[in-house]
Amino acid sequence: MTVKPSLVPCRTCGREISIEAATCPSCGAPNKWIHPKIEHFLTVKDSTGVTQPFTFNYEKLKISGKTEKKVPRWILWISILLFLLLFIPIALLGTVGLAFGPIGLVAAVVVALVFRFIVQAVFAKNKTFSMDFQSNSWISNDDEFWRPVKALLTE
Numbered sequence: 001m002t003v004k005p006s007l008v009p010c011r012t013c014g015r016e017i018s019i020e021a022a023t024c025p026s027c028g029a030p031n032k033w034i035h036p037k038i039e040h041f042l043t044v045k046d047s048t049g050v051t052q053p054f055t056f057n058y059e060k061l062k063i064s065g066k067t068e069k070k071v072p073r074w075i076l077w078i079s080i081l082l083f084l085l086l087f088i089p090i091a092l093l094g095t096v097g098l099a100f101g102p103i104g105l106v107a108a109v110v111v112a113l114v115f116r117f118i119v120q121a122v123f124a125k126n127k128t129f130s131m132d133f134q135s136n137s138w139i140s141n142d143d144e145f146w147r148p149v150k151a152l153l154t155e
């Protein structure tokens with residue numbers, strides 16, 4: 001368990017300042033202290049192959065990251081297959097001329113876009129993690145994805 005330090009050295013003049021201080025009362029420099037493990041992590045993060053930006057919380061004892069929302073690939077493929085299974089019979093019920101004419105094509109595009117929107121809204125997920133050095137707790141919704149990050153932060 002890592003206890004939150006109350007005093008940290010100022011990066012500019014070296015004087016001990018409160019961890020909560022926004023600036024150093026002695027020299028006025030901004031308080032740039034972050035947890036040493038986070039600092040180390042940031043210098044070696046490129047080795048993890050994870051390109052997402054990382055963010056700190058206010059106290060700089062917590063680091064977190066998240067990916068863009070993405071639909072898992074297998075759900076995407078199933079969606080395309082489902083769309084084709086639904087659309088082709090419907091198209092073939094009409095005349096072939098209607099199905100593959102301008103109206104049919106516009107209808108197909110509109111239905112595909114609506115379908116895609118629904119799939120995106122229901123299945124798109126972020127992969128997130130958060131490491132809190134105050135309580136030494138690691139939380140993520142995809143340990144496999146964040147494994148190199150977790151290894152560096154919890155070692």
Ligand SMILES: [Zn+2]
Nearest residue numbers: 010013024027
């Ligand atoms: Zn200072």
